[in-house]
Amino acid sequence: MQKKLVMATNNANKLREAREILAPLGIELISQKEAGAYIEPEENGTTFAENALIKARAVFAETGLPTIADDSGLCVDALDGRPGVYSARYAPKGEECAKLLEEMKDIPDEKRGASFQCVIAYVDADTVFTVSGATIGGKIGYEERGTNGFGYDPVFMCGDRTLAEMSAEEKNKISHRAVALNGLYEKLKEKV
Ligand code: ITT
Numbered sequence: 001m002q003k004k005l006v007m008a009t010n011n012a013n014k015l016r017e018a019r020e021i022l023a024p025l026g027i028e029l030i031s032q033k034e035a036g037a038y039i040e041p042e043e044n045g046t047t048f049a050e051n052a053l054i055k056a057r058a059v060f061a062e063t064g065l066p067t068i069a070d071d072s073g074l075c076v077d078a079l080d081g082r083p084g085v086y087s088a089r090y091a092p093k094g095e096e097c098a099k100l101l102e103e104m105k106d107i108p109d110e111k112r113g114a115s116f117q118c119v120i121a122y123v124d125a126d127t128v129f130t131v132s133g134a135t136i137g138g139k140i141g142y143e144e145r146g147t148n149g150f151g152y153d154p155v156f157m158c159g160d161r162t163l164a165e166m167s168a169e170e171k172n173k174i175s176h177r178a179v180a181l182n183g184l185y186e187k188l189k190e191k192v
Pocket of ligand 1: 071
């Protein structure tokens, strides 16, 4: 594998986390804009895998470079897995936590289980595959706590802290994105 990979995303936080996780593996991750792809493909799939493949294929078609895409979201047990693949569209950016806390205000402690899910798609000229990852043992809290991370991190409790109260290094050890990216590395390592 070439050591340079493009990430098909317009989300700077995802790119930062993926760079941090892949750095020790010697893979240089560049953004789709750095690779010259100023596109935002329509994510009209119904699963994380479908949407990840849509993004990776579109950016590979533009750049011709090995490309990964991350499709991810928060799945809340008491909401039958919502917002799931619609996590980015659940509320305007910055208002997603408040909306979720309001929707969950009458849900008791034992029913507040949730997980972050992530599928990474990889596409190059002769290989296409997906790997997935999830957080374990998460719960939705009762208030926003912490300023690190992004999206739903301030309401996602792992133990007695939210992901937004953890350092980037701590989050990157347990996150859905880290699990999926480590799976990606396992599949690519004979080429690196
Ligand atoms: P791209 O499609 O350009 O990659 P996006 O933000 O639109 O960026 P998704 O369609 O995969 O990405 O939506 C994922 C949403 O799920 C994201 O916007 C967050 O609201 C949420 N999310 C995913 N990973 C998260 C994380 O690690 N922490 C908090 N929220 C996360």
